[in-house]
Amino acid sequence: NAGVTQTPKFQVLKTGQSMTLQCAQDMNHEYMSWYRQDPGMGLRLIHYSVGAGITDQGEVPNGYNVSRSTTEDFPLRLLSAAPSQTSVYFCASSYSGTGANTGELFFGEGSRLTVL
């Protein structure tokens, strides 16, 4: 199994450009999420989804959009990139977002984004 796959792994953007980070999982996980990792800040939750058609904001949602049209895919969109969005982005999924079936998060390998 591929697990959680993120593309691209590296991207350089200019301020104001838009782009989409792709995330796909093949484990039939209901729960998916996006994090950004910055030095000294740990992993901060951007958006999450508990199932197809359902998304919600995390700790740092501004400047990012998400959608969940299928169980497998959870793309993260930057509509107008800013230098403050330079970061490493991780997509993660888990078996269930709620209750006794809560599982650990499975992470993708990360996407390094630089905004000039």
Added chain:
Amino acid sequence: AQKVTQAQTEISVVEKEDVTLDCVYETRDTTYYLFWYKQPPSGELVFLIRRNSFDEQNEISGRYSWNFQKSTSSFNFTITASQVVDSAVYFCAAKGTYKYIFGTGTRLKVLA
């Protein structure tokens, strides 16, 4: 809202020393889950352990052990006889109803 605090930014130890990484969590949920992850220099995030709020038993796995104390809202992680390969950033995380919230991480350097 949940919050996870890892007050130790960086710890350096000499190989074979024991080291404890601290994690303090805050949550209003009566049912919650706690996790530890390891991020080696290669950058991937590796799951280490999950604990739920109704299971306060401590756990040992090889050189790793975890001490969960609800009374102090702590979920500390101890590495016994540390090795250079343990050098990594370690993250503690908490999950209530929906969100997995991470601490800022502790960078562990194990010196040969």
